[in-house]
Amino acid sequence: MNPFPARHRAMLASGLIALLAACSPQDDMETDDRIAPPDEGALQAAARSVLENARNRNEIDGYALEIGTADDIYARISAGDVQSVDTQVAIASxxxxxxxxxxxxxxxxxxxxxxxxxxxxxxxxxxxxxxxxxxxxxxxxxxxxxxxxxxxxxxxxxxxxxxxxxxxxxxxxxxxxxxxxxxxxxxxxxxxxxxxxxxxxxxxxxxxxxxxxxxxxxxxxxxxxLEVDLPYLPEDNPRIAGGILTSVADLGTFFRALLVRDDRLMGEADYSMLRTPQTDTNQGRLPNVTATGYSFGLWIEDPAELAEAGTAGPELSAPGLFGAVPWLDDDRGYYAVLLLRLSNYTTGLDLMRELRTEILARLP
Incomplete structure:
Protein backbone atom coordinates (compact mmCIF):
# COMPACT_ATOMS: atom_id res chain seq x y z
CA MET A 1 0.00 0.00 0.00
CA ASN A 2 1.37 3.39 -0.97
CA PRO A 3 1.70 5.43 2.25
CA PHE A 4 1.48 8.67 0.26
CA PRO A 5 -1.52 8.29 -2.10
CA ALA A 6 -2.14 11.01 -4.65
CA ARG A 7 -5.24 12.34 -2.94
CA HIS A 8 -3.29 12.55 0.33
CA ARG A 9 -0.52 14.56 -1.31
CA ALA A 10 -3.01 16.86 -2.95
CA MET A 11 -4.92 17.50 0.26
CA LEU A 12 -1.81 18.17 2.29
CA ALA A 13 -0.28 20.37 -0.39
CA SER A 14 -3.43 22.46 -0.76
CA GLY A 15 -4.39 22.44 2.89
CA LEU A 16 -1.15 22.85 4.77
CA ILE A 17 0.83 24.97 2.34
CA ALA A 18 -2.11 27.31 1.80
CA LEU A 19 -1.91 28.09 5.50
CA LEU A 20 1.66 29.33 5.23
CA ALA A 21 2.32 33.05 5.00
CA ALA A 22 1.75 33.95 1.38
CA CYS A 23 4.39 35.96 -0.37
CA SER A 24 6.08 35.91 -3.74
CA PRO A 25 9.23 33.80 -4.13
CA GLN A 26 12.41 35.83 -3.96
CA ASP A 27 15.54 34.99 -5.90
CA ASP A 28 17.91 36.64 -3.44
CA MET A 29 19.69 34.37 -1.00
CA GLU A 30 19.79 34.91 2.75
CA THR A 31 22.51 34.05 5.22
CA ASP A 32 21.75 34.47 8.90
CA ASP A 33 24.04 37.29 10.02
CA ARG A 34 24.00 35.89 13.56
CA ILE A 35 25.99 32.89 12.34
CA ALA A 36 29.75 33.08 11.92
CA PRO A 37 30.84 29.70 10.51
CA PRO A 38 33.89 28.49 12.48
CA ASP A 39 35.50 27.23 9.25
CA GLU A 40 35.25 30.72 7.71
CA GLY A 41 32.39 29.65 5.50
CA ALA A 42 33.88 26.79 3.46
CA LEU A 43 31.19 24.30 4.50
CA GLN A 44 28.41 26.85 4.12
CA ALA A 45 29.65 27.77 0.64
CA ALA A 46 29.86 24.12 -0.43
CA ALA A 47 26.35 23.41 0.87
CA ARG A 48 24.93 26.43 -0.89
CA SER A 49 26.58 25.30 -4.12
CA VAL A 50 24.80 21.92 -3.89
CA LEU A 51 21.43 23.60 -3.39
CA GLU A 52 21.91 26.32 -5.98
CA ASN A 53 22.85 23.68 -8.54
CA ALA A 54 19.54 21.95 -7.75
CA ARG A 55 17.71 25.23 -8.29
CA ASN A 56 19.47 25.72 -11.61
CA ARG A 57 18.31 22.23 -12.65
CA ASN A 58 14.74 23.30 -11.69
CA GLU A 59 14.54 20.50 -9.13
CA ILE A 60 13.68 22.93 -6.32
CA ASP A 61 12.42 26.51 -6.14
CA GLY A 62 14.20 27.32 -2.92
CA TYR A 63 15.48 25.95 0.37
CA ALA A 64 16.47 26.59 3.95
CA LEU A 65 19.40 24.76 5.49
CA GLU A 66 21.07 24.61 8.89
CA ILE A 67 24.21 22.59 9.70
CA GLY A 68 25.65 22.48 13.19
CA THR A 69 27.38 20.60 15.96
CA ALA A 70 26.92 20.61 19.71
CA ASP A 71 28.93 23.82 19.96
CA ASP A 72 28.70 25.65 16.63
CA ILE A 73 26.36 26.43 13.76
CA TYR A 74 28.26 26.09 10.48
CA ALA A 75 25.48 27.22 8.16
CA ARG A 76 22.04 28.78 8.31
CA ILE A 77 20.94 29.88 4.86
CA SER A 78 17.82 30.19 2.71
CA ALA A 79 16.83 31.17 -0.82
CA GLY A 80 13.92 31.29 -3.24
CA ASP A 81 10.49 30.24 -2.01
CA VAL A 82 11.70 29.76 1.57
CA GLN A 83 12.06 33.47 2.12
CA SER A 84 14.14 33.42 5.30
CA VAL A 85 15.64 31.11 7.90
CA ASP A 86 12.65 32.00 10.10
CA THR A 87 9.99 31.13 7.50
CA GLN A 88 7.70 28.36 8.74
CA VAL A 89 7.35 25.45 6.32
CA ALA A 90 5.13 22.35 6.39
CA ILE A 91 7.53 19.48 7.14
CA ALA A 92 5.16 16.45 7.07
CA SER A 93 6.85 13.30 8.44
CA LEU A 226 13.99 24.68 23.71
CA GLU A 227 12.41 28.12 23.12
CA VAL A 228 11.08 27.13 19.68
CA ASP A 229 7.76 27.21 17.87
CA LEU A 230 6.24 23.87 16.80
CA PRO A 231 2.54 24.38 15.96
CA TYR A 232 0.54 21.37 14.73
CA LEU A 233 -2.32 21.65 12.22
CA PRO A 234 -5.26 21.54 12.30
CA GLU A 235 -6.07 22.64 15.83
CA ASP A 236 -8.99 20.28 16.57
CA ASN A 237 -7.49 17.16 15.01
CA PRO A 238 -3.73 17.78 14.91
CA ARG A 239 -1.83 15.62 12.49
CA ILE A 240 0.48 13.85 14.94
CA ALA A 241 2.41 12.14 12.13
CA GLY A 242 3.22 15.31 10.23
CA GLY A 243 1.22 18.46 10.86
CA ILE A 244 4.00 20.72 12.10
CA LEU A 245 4.84 24.10 10.60
CA THR A 246 8.33 25.16 11.62
CA SER A 247 11.44 27.06 10.56
CA VAL A 248 14.88 25.68 9.83
CA ALA A 249 16.19 27.45 12.94
CA ASP A 250 13.56 25.93 15.26
CA LEU A 251 13.80 22.40 13.84
CA GLY A 252 17.58 22.75 13.97
CA THR A 253 17.37 23.52 17.68
CA PHE A 254 15.33 20.36 18.23
CA PHE A 255 17.78 18.17 16.31
CA ARG A 256 20.71 19.69 18.17
CA ALA A 257 18.93 18.64 21.37
CA LEU A 258 18.66 15.07 20.04
CA LEU A 259 22.35 15.13 19.10
CA VAL A 260 23.55 16.27 22.54
CA ARG A 261 20.95 14.18 24.42
CA ASP A 262 19.43 17.20 26.13
CA ASP A 263 18.01 15.95 29.44
CA ARG A 264 15.25 18.55 29.37
CA LEU A 265 13.48 16.42 26.76
CA MET A 266 14.09 12.85 27.90
CA GLY A 267 16.49 10.55 29.71
CA GLU A 268 19.59 8.74 28.53
CA ALA A 269 17.73 5.44 28.13
CA ASP A 270 15.28 7.10 25.73
CA TYR A 271 18.05 8.64 23.64
CA SER A 272 19.65 5.21 23.41
CA MET A 273 16.36 3.72 22.20
CA LEU A 274 16.15 6.37 19.48
CA ARG A 275 19.51 5.14 18.20
CA THR A 276 18.57 1.46 18.38
CA PRO A 277 16.47 -0.14 15.62
CA GLN A 278 13.09 -1.09 17.03
CA THR A 279 12.13 -2.87 13.83
CA ASP A 280 13.64 -4.02 10.54
CA THR A 281 12.58 -1.85 7.59
CA ASN A 282 13.89 -3.95 4.70
CA GLN A 283 10.32 -5.11 4.11
CA GLY A 284 8.10 -2.06 3.81
CA ARG A 285 10.52 0.84 3.60
CA LEU A 286 9.74 3.70 1.24
CA PRO A 287 11.27 4.15 -2.24
CA ASN A 288 14.67 5.90 -2.16
CA VAL A 289 15.01 5.23 1.57
CA THR A 290 18.13 3.15 2.26
CA ALA A 291 17.72 2.92 6.04
CA THR A 292 17.65 -0.61 7.39
CA GLY A 293 16.14 0.21 10.78
CA TYR A 294 13.53 2.44 12.40
CA SER A 295 13.24 3.52 16.01
CA PHE A 296 10.66 6.07 17.16
CA GLY A 297 10.07 8.66 14.43
CA LEU A 298 13.57 8.16 13.05
CA TRP A 299 15.04 6.04 10.26
CA ILE A 300 18.44 4.48 11.06
CA GLU A 301 20.74 4.43 8.06
CA ASP A 302 22.31 1.30 6.61
CA PRO A 303 25.78 0.98 8.25
CA ALA A 304 27.26 -0.15 4.92
CA GLU A 305 26.17 3.06 3.19
CA LEU A 306 27.56 5.14 6.03
CA ALA A 307 30.90 3.31 5.95
CA GLU A 308 31.19 4.09 2.24
CA ALA A 309 30.43 7.74 2.98
CA GLY A 310 33.09 7.89 5.68
CA THR A 311 31.28 7.69 9.00
CA ALA A 312 30.44 4.99 11.53
CA GLY A 313 27.13 6.61 12.51
CA PRO A 314 24.56 5.92 13.64
CA GLU A 315 22.83 8.37 11.34
CA LEU A 316 19.21 9.15 12.20
CA SER A 317 16.90 10.89 9.73
CA ALA A 318 13.26 11.83 9.23
CA PRO A 319 12.42 12.60 5.58
CA GLY A 320 9.09 14.31 5.02
CA LEU A 321 6.67 14.29 2.10
CA PHE A 322 7.39 17.89 1.07
CA GLY A 323 11.15 17.39 0.90
CA ALA A 324 12.19 18.29 4.45
CA VAL A 325 15.02 16.09 5.70
CA PRO A 326 16.54 16.58 9.15
CA TRP A 327 19.31 14.20 10.19
CA LEU A 328 22.10 13.73 12.73
CA ASP A 329 25.31 11.70 12.87
CA ASP A 330 26.68 10.59 16.23
CA ASP A 331 30.09 9.53 14.93
CA ARG A 332 30.91 12.86 13.28
CA GLY A 333 28.93 14.83 15.83
CA TYR A 334 26.77 16.99 13.57
CA TYR A 335 23.15 17.58 12.65
CA ALA A 336 21.59 19.14 9.55
CA VAL A 337 18.11 20.31 8.63
CA LEU A 338 17.03 20.82 5.02
CA LEU A 339 13.61 22.37 4.34
CA LEU A 340 12.02 22.42 0.89
CA ARG A 341 8.56 23.06 -0.58
CA LEU A 342 7.95 20.15 -2.92
CA SER A 343 5.32 17.50 -3.63
CA ASN A 344 7.75 14.59 -3.14
CA TYR A 345 10.35 13.47 -0.63
CA THR A 346 12.82 11.71 -2.95
CA THR A 347 14.47 14.95 -4.10
CA GLY A 348 15.06 15.86 -0.49
CA LEU A 349 16.76 12.53 0.15
CA ASP A 350 18.96 12.91 -2.94
CA LEU A 351 20.06 16.37 -1.82
CA MET A 352 20.62 15.14 1.72
CA ARG A 353 23.11 12.58 0.37
CA GLU A 354 24.92 15.22 -1.67
CA LEU A 355 25.08 17.48 1.36
CA ARG A 356 26.28 14.62 3.56
CA THR A 357 29.29 14.17 1.27
CA GLU A 358 30.19 17.87 1.52
CA ILE A 359 29.69 17.93 5.27
CA LEU A 360 31.79 14.86 5.99
CA ALA A 361 34.58 16.21 3.78
CA ARG A 362 34.71 19.55 5.59
CA LEU A 363 33.93 18.96 9.25
CA PRO A 364 36.95 19.59 11.50
Whole structure:
Protein backbone atom coordinates (compact mmCIF):
# COMPACT_ATOMS: atom_id res chain seq x y z
CA MET A 1 0.00 0.00 0.00
CA ASN A 2 1.37 3.39 -0.97
CA PRO A 3 1.70 5.43 2.25
CA PHE A 4 1.48 8.67 0.26
CA PRO A 5 -1.52 8.29 -2.10
CA ALA A 6 -2.14 11.01 -4.65
CA ARG A 7 -5.24 12.34 -2.94
CA HIS A 8 -3.29 12.55 0.33
CA ARG A 9 -0.52 14.56 -1.31
CA ALA A 10 -3.01 16.86 -2.95
CA MET A 11 -4.92 17.50 0.26
CA LEU A 12 -1.81 18.17 2.29
CA ALA A 13 -0.28 20.37 -0.39
CA SER A 14 -3.43 22.46 -0.76
CA GLY A 15 -4.39 22.44 2.89
CA LEU A 16 -1.15 22.85 4.77
CA ILE A 17 0.83 24.97 2.34
CA ALA A 18 -2.11 27.31 1.80
CA LEU A 19 -1.91 28.09 5.50
CA LEU A 20 1.66 29.33 5.23
CA ALA A 21 2.32 33.05 5.00
CA ALA A 22 1.75 33.95 1.38
CA CYS A 23 4.39 35.96 -0.37
CA SER A 24 6.08 35.91 -3.74
CA PRO A 25 9.23 33.80 -4.13
CA GLN A 26 12.41 35.83 -3.96
CA ASP A 27 15.54 34.99 -5.90
CA ASP A 28 17.91 36.64 -3.44
CA MET A 29 19.69 34.37 -1.00
CA GLU A 30 19.79 34.91 2.75
CA THR A 31 22.51 34.05 5.22
CA ASP A 32 21.75 34.47 8.90
CA ASP A 33 24.04 37.29 10.02
CA ARG A 34 24.00 35.89 13.56
CA ILE A 35 25.99 32.89 12.34
CA ALA A 36 29.75 33.08 11.92
CA PRO A 37 30.84 29.70 10.51
CA PRO A 38 33.89 28.49 12.48
CA ASP A 39 35.50 27.23 9.25
CA GLU A 40 35.25 30.72 7.71
CA GLY A 41 32.39 29.65 5.50
CA ALA A 42 33.88 26.79 3.46
CA LEU A 43 31.19 24.30 4.50
CA GLN A 44 28.41 26.85 4.12
CA ALA A 45 29.65 27.77 0.64
CA ALA A 46 29.86 24.12 -0.43
CA ALA A 47 26.35 23.41 0.87
CA ARG A 48 24.93 26.43 -0.89
CA SER A 49 26.58 25.30 -4.12
CA VAL A 50 24.80 21.92 -3.89
CA LEU A 51 21.43 23.60 -3.39
CA GLU A 52 21.91 26.32 -5.98
CA ASN A 53 22.85 23.68 -8.54
CA ALA A 54 19.54 21.95 -7.75
CA ARG A 55 17.71 25.23 -8.29
CA ASN A 56 19.47 25.72 -11.61
CA ARG A 57 18.31 22.23 -12.65
CA ASN A 58 14.74 23.30 -11.69
CA GLU A 59 14.54 20.50 -9.13
CA ILE A 60 13.68 22.93 -6.32
CA ASP A 61 12.42 26.51 -6.14
CA GLY A 62 14.20 27.32 -2.92
CA TYR A 63 15.48 25.95 0.37
CA ALA A 64 16.47 26.59 3.95
CA LEU A 65 19.40 24.76 5.49
CA GLU A 66 21.07 24.61 8.89
CA ILE A 67 24.21 22.59 9.70
CA GLY A 68 25.65 22.48 13.19
CA THR A 69 27.38 20.60 15.96
CA ALA A 70 26.92 20.61 19.71
CA ASP A 71 28.93 23.82 19.96
CA ASP A 72 28.70 25.65 16.63
CA ILE A 73 26.36 26.43 13.76
CA TYR A 74 28.26 26.09 10.48
CA ALA A 75 25.48 27.22 8.16
CA ARG A 76 22.04 28.78 8.31
CA ILE A 77 20.94 29.88 4.86
CA SER A 78 17.82 30.19 2.71
CA ALA A 79 16.83 31.17 -0.82
CA GLY A 80 13.92 31.29 -3.24
CA ASP A 81 10.49 30.24 -2.01
CA VAL A 82 11.70 29.76 1.57
CA GLN A 83 12.06 33.47 2.12
CA SER A 84 14.14 33.42 5.30
CA VAL A 85 15.64 31.11 7.90
CA ASP A 86 12.65 32.00 10.10
CA THR A 87 9.99 31.13 7.50
CA GLN A 88 7.70 28.36 8.74
CA VAL A 89 7.35 25.45 6.32
CA ALA A 90 5.13 22.35 6.39
CA ILE A 91 7.53 19.48 7.14
CA ALA A 92 5.16 16.45 7.07
CA SER A 93 6.85 13.30 8.44
CA UNK A 94 9.98 15.22 9.40
CA UNK A 95 7.95 16.10 12.48
CA UNK A 96 7.51 12.51 13.66
CA UNK A 97 10.56 12.69 15.97
CA UNK A 98 8.93 15.62 17.78
CA UNK A 99 5.77 13.58 18.35
CA UNK A 100 7.78 10.59 19.55
CA UNK A 101 9.74 12.86 21.89
CA UNK A 102 6.51 14.03 23.53
CA UNK A 103 5.53 10.43 24.34
CA UNK A 104 9.01 9.51 25.54
CA UNK A 105 9.09 12.63 27.72
CA UNK A 106 5.86 11.58 29.44
CA UNK A 107 7.13 8.02 29.93
CA UNK A 108 10.47 9.25 31.25
CA UNK A 109 8.81 11.64 33.69
CA UNK A 110 6.78 8.79 35.15
CA UNK A 111 9.71 6.40 35.62
CA UNK A 112 10.23 5.76 39.30
CA UNK A 113 6.92 7.39 40.23
CA UNK A 114 4.38 5.75 42.49
CA UNK A 115 1.61 6.17 39.94
CA UNK A 116 0.08 2.73 39.45
CA UNK A 117 -1.22 3.37 35.97
CA UNK A 118 1.83 5.08 34.54
CA UNK A 119 2.43 5.21 30.80
CA UNK A 120 4.56 2.37 29.46
CA UNK A 121 5.82 1.36 26.03
CA UNK A 122 4.92 -2.31 26.18
CA UNK A 123 1.42 -2.55 27.64
CA UNK A 124 -1.81 -2.50 25.62
CA UNK A 125 -3.09 1.03 25.10
CA UNK A 126 -6.59 0.04 26.28
CA UNK A 127 -5.24 0.64 29.78
CA UNK A 128 -5.06 4.41 29.18
CA UNK A 129 -8.15 4.60 27.01
CA UNK A 130 -10.36 2.94 29.61
CA UNK A 131 -13.88 4.33 29.61
CA UNK A 132 -13.68 5.57 26.03
CA UNK A 133 -15.07 3.92 22.88
CA UNK A 134 -11.47 3.61 21.68
CA UNK A 135 -10.52 1.63 24.77
CA UNK A 136 -13.26 -0.90 24.13
CA UNK A 137 -11.92 -1.92 20.71
CA UNK A 138 -10.19 -5.24 20.12
CA UNK A 139 -7.19 -3.44 18.61
CA UNK A 140 -6.61 -1.42 21.79
CA UNK A 141 -6.31 -4.68 23.72
CA UNK A 142 -3.28 -5.81 21.69
CA UNK A 143 -1.54 -2.70 20.36
CA UNK A 144 1.15 -1.05 22.50
CA UNK A 145 2.80 2.36 22.33
CA UNK A 146 5.97 0.73 21.02
CA UNK A 147 3.95 -0.71 18.13
CA UNK A 148 2.47 2.72 17.44
CA UNK A 149 5.76 4.61 17.48
CA UNK A 150 7.70 2.14 15.33
CA UNK A 151 4.91 1.50 12.77
CA UNK A 152 4.36 -2.16 13.62
CA UNK A 153 0.82 -1.80 15.04
CA UNK A 154 -0.99 -3.26 12.03
CA UNK A 155 -3.42 -0.32 12.07
CA UNK A 156 -4.46 1.37 8.83
CA UNK A 157 -1.59 3.40 7.41
CA UNK A 158 -3.55 6.32 5.92
CA UNK A 159 -7.02 6.43 7.51
CA UNK A 160 -9.67 8.61 5.92
CA UNK A 161 -10.17 10.61 9.12
CA UNK A 162 -6.49 11.60 9.10
CA UNK A 163 -6.67 12.74 5.49
CA UNK A 164 -9.96 14.58 6.00
CA UNK A 165 -8.63 16.26 9.14
CA UNK A 166 -7.58 19.27 7.09
CA UNK A 167 -11.14 20.55 7.08
CA UNK A 168 -11.33 20.23 10.87
CA UNK A 169 -14.38 17.97 10.74
CA UNK A 170 -13.39 15.66 13.59
CA UNK A 171 -11.27 15.46 16.75
CA UNK A 172 -8.08 13.60 17.55
CA UNK A 173 -9.84 11.10 19.83
CA UNK A 174 -12.72 10.59 17.39
CA UNK A 175 -10.26 9.84 14.60
CA UNK A 176 -8.21 7.52 16.82
CA UNK A 177 -11.40 5.66 17.75
CA UNK A 178 -12.26 5.21 14.07
CA UNK A 179 -8.76 3.87 13.39
CA UNK A 180 -8.93 1.38 16.26
CA UNK A 181 -12.46 0.28 15.37
CA UNK A 182 -11.22 -0.62 11.88
CA UNK A 183 -8.90 -3.16 13.53
CA UNK A 184 -5.43 -4.43 12.71
CA UNK A 185 -4.34 -5.80 9.35
CA UNK A 186 -1.63 -8.04 10.80
CA UNK A 187 -0.51 -9.18 14.23
CA UNK A 188 1.06 -6.18 16.01
CA UNK A 189 4.83 -6.36 16.17
CA UNK A 190 5.27 -8.71 13.21
CA UNK A 191 5.62 -6.25 10.30
CA UNK A 192 6.73 -2.70 9.51
CA UNK A 193 4.07 -0.59 7.76
CA UNK A 194 4.86 3.13 7.63
CA UNK A 195 2.02 5.62 7.83
CA UNK A 196 0.03 8.17 9.81
CA UNK A 197 -2.59 6.05 11.57
CA UNK A 198 -0.41 4.73 14.38
CA UNK A 199 0.88 8.16 15.38
CA UNK A 200 -2.63 9.56 15.46
CA UNK A 201 -3.62 6.91 17.98
CA UNK A 202 -0.45 7.56 20.02
CA UNK A 203 -1.39 11.23 20.24
CA UNK A 204 -4.88 10.35 21.47
CA UNK A 205 -3.36 8.10 24.16
CA UNK A 206 -1.17 11.00 25.32
CA UNK A 207 -4.19 13.30 25.55
CA UNK A 208 -6.25 10.72 27.45
CA UNK A 209 -3.42 9.95 29.86
CA UNK A 210 -2.50 13.55 30.70
CA UNK A 211 -5.86 15.28 30.28
CA UNK A 212 -4.10 17.91 28.13
CA UNK A 213 -4.45 18.81 24.48
CA UNK A 214 -1.75 17.59 22.12
CA UNK A 215 -0.53 21.11 21.36
CA UNK A 216 -0.24 21.97 25.05
CA UNK A 217 1.87 18.83 25.55
CA UNK A 218 4.17 19.80 22.67
CA UNK A 219 4.48 23.36 23.95
CA UNK A 220 5.12 22.37 27.56
CA UNK A 221 7.47 19.45 27.04
CA UNK A 222 9.38 20.31 23.86
CA UNK A 223 8.83 23.83 22.53
CA UNK A 224 9.10 25.80 25.79
CA UNK A 225 12.29 24.14 27.09
CA LEU A 226 13.99 24.68 23.71
CA GLU A 227 12.41 28.12 23.12
CA VAL A 228 11.08 27.13 19.68
CA ASP A 229 7.76 27.21 17.87
CA LEU A 230 6.24 23.87 16.80
CA PRO A 231 2.54 24.38 15.96
CA TYR A 232 0.54 21.37 14.73
CA LEU A 233 -2.32 21.65 12.22
CA PRO A 234 -5.26 21.54 12.30
CA GLU A 235 -6.07 22.64 15.83
CA ASP A 236 -8.99 20.28 16.57
CA ASN A 237 -7.49 17.16 15.01
CA PRO A 238 -3.73 17.78 14.91
CA ARG A 239 -1.83 15.62 12.49
CA ILE A 240 0.48 13.85 14.94
CA ALA A 241 2.41 12.14 12.13
CA GLY A 242 3.22 15.31 10.23
CA GLY A 243 1.22 18.46 10.86
CA ILE A 244 4.00 20.72 12.10
CA LEU A 245 4.84 24.10 10.60
CA THR A 246 8.33 25.16 11.62
CA SER A 247 11.44 27.06 10.56
CA VAL A 248 14.88 25.68 9.83
CA ALA A 249 16.19 27.45 12.94
CA ASP A 250 13.56 25.93 15.26
CA LEU A 251 13.80 22.40 13.84
CA GLY A 252 17.58 22.75 13.97
CA THR A 253 17.37 23.52 17.68
CA PHE A 254 15.33 20.36 18.23
CA PHE A 255 17.78 18.17 16.31
CA ARG A 256 20.71 19.69 18.17
CA ALA A 257 18.93 18.64 21.37
CA LEU A 258 18.66 15.07 20.04
CA LEU A 259 22.35 15.13 19.10
CA VAL A 260 23.55 16.27 22.54
CA ARG A 261 20.95 14.18 24.42
CA ASP A 262 19.43 17.20 26.13
CA ASP A 263 18.01 15.95 29.44
CA ARG A 264 15.25 18.55 29.37
CA LEU A 265 13.48 16.42 26.76
CA MET A 266 14.09 12.85 27.90
CA GLY A 267 16.49 10.55 29.71
CA GLU A 268 19.59 8.74 28.53
CA ALA A 269 17.73 5.44 28.13
CA ASP A 270 15.28 7.10 25.73
CA TYR A 271 18.05 8.64 23.64
CA SER A 272 19.65 5.21 23.41
CA MET A 273 16.36 3.72 22.20
CA LEU A 274 16.15 6.37 19.48
CA ARG A 275 19.51 5.14 18.20
CA THR A 276 18.57 1.46 18.38
CA PRO A 277 16.47 -0.14 15.62
CA GLN A 278 13.09 -1.09 17.03
CA THR A 279 12.13 -2.87 13.83
CA ASP A 280 13.64 -4.02 10.54
CA THR A 281 12.58 -1.85 7.59
CA ASN A 282 13.89 -3.95 4.70
CA GLN A 283 10.32 -5.11 4.11
CA GLY A 284 8.10 -2.06 3.81
CA ARG A 285 10.52 0.84 3.60
CA LEU A 286 9.74 3.70 1.24
CA PRO A 287 11.27 4.15 -2.24
CA ASN A 288 14.67 5.90 -2.16
CA VAL A 289 15.01 5.23 1.57
CA THR A 290 18.13 3.15 2.26
CA ALA A 291 17.72 2.92 6.04
CA THR A 292 17.65 -0.61 7.39
CA GLY A 293 16.14 0.21 10.78
CA TYR A 294 13.53 2.44 12.40
CA SER A 295 13.24 3.52 16.01
CA PHE A 296 10.66 6.07 17.16
CA GLY A 297 10.07 8.66 14.43
CA LEU A 298 13.57 8.16 13.05
CA TRP A 299 15.04 6.04 10.26
CA ILE A 300 18.44 4.48 11.06
CA GLU A 301 20.74 4.43 8.06
CA ASP A 302 22.31 1.30 6.61
CA PRO A 303 25.78 0.98 8.25
CA ALA A 304 27.26 -0.15 4.92
CA GLU A 305 26.17 3.06 3.19
CA LEU A 306 27.56 5.14 6.03
CA ALA A 307 30.90 3.31 5.95
CA GLU A 308 31.19 4.09 2.24
CA ALA A 309 30.43 7.74 2.98
CA GLY A 310 33.09 7.89 5.68
CA THR A 311 31.28 7.69 9.00
CA ALA A 312 30.44 4.99 11.53
CA GLY A 313 27.13 6.61 12.51
CA PRO A 314 24.56 5.92 13.64
CA GLU A 315 22.83 8.37 11.34
CA LEU A 316 19.21 9.15 12.20
CA SER A 317 16.90 10.89 9.73
CA ALA A 318 13.26 11.83 9.23
CA PRO A 319 12.42 12.60 5.58
CA GLY A 320 9.09 14.31 5.02
CA LEU A 321 6.67 14.29 2.10
CA PHE A 322 7.39 17.89 1.07
CA GLY A 323 11.15 17.39 0.90
CA ALA A 324 12.19 18.29 4.45
CA VAL A 325 15.02 16.09 5.70
CA PRO A 326 16.54 16.58 9.15
CA TRP A 327 19.31 14.20 10.19
CA LEU A 328 22.10 13.73 12.73
CA ASP A 329 25.31 11.70 12.87
CA ASP A 330 26.68 10.59 16.23
CA ASP A 331 30.09 9.53 14.93
CA ARG A 332 30.91 12.86 13.28
CA GLY A 333 28.93 14.83 15.83
CA TYR A 334 26.77 16.99 13.57
CA TYR A 335 23.15 17.58 12.65
CA ALA A 336 21.59 19.14 9.55
CA VAL A 337 18.11 20.31 8.63
CA LEU A 338 17.03 20.82 5.02
CA LEU A 339 13.61 22.37 4.34
CA LEU A 340 12.02 22.42 0.89
CA ARG A 341 8.56 23.06 -0.58
CA LEU A 342 7.95 20.15 -2.92
CA SER A 343 5.32 17.50 -3.63
CA ASN A 344 7.75 14.59 -3.14
CA TYR A 345 10.35 13.47 -0.63
CA THR A 346 12.82 11.71 -2.95
CA THR A 347 14.47 14.95 -4.10
CA GLY A 348 15.06 15.86 -0.49
CA LEU A 349 16.76 12.53 0.15
CA ASP A 350 18.96 12.91 -2.94
CA LEU A 351 20.06 16.37 -1.82
CA MET A 352 20.62 15.14 1.72
CA ARG A 353 23.11 12.58 0.37
CA GLU A 354 24.92 15.22 -1.67
CA LEU A 355 25.08 17.48 1.36
CA ARG A 356 26.28 14.62 3.56
CA THR A 357 29.29 14.17 1.27
CA GLU A 358 30.19 17.87 1.52
CA ILE A 359 29.69 17.93 5.27
CA LEU A 360 31.79 14.86 5.99
CA ALA A 361 34.58 16.21 3.78
CA ARG A 362 34.71 19.55 5.59
CA LEU A 363 33.93 18.96 9.25
CA PRO A 364 36.95 19.59 11.50
Missing amino acids: AGKPVSAAVLLNIIDEDRGSLRLNRLRLDEPIARWLDGTPAGNTAAAQEVTLRHLLNHTSGLEQQPDCVESELNGSTSLMACATEILEAGTRFTPGTRFAYGAGSYHVAGAVAEAYTGQSWQSLVDERIAAP
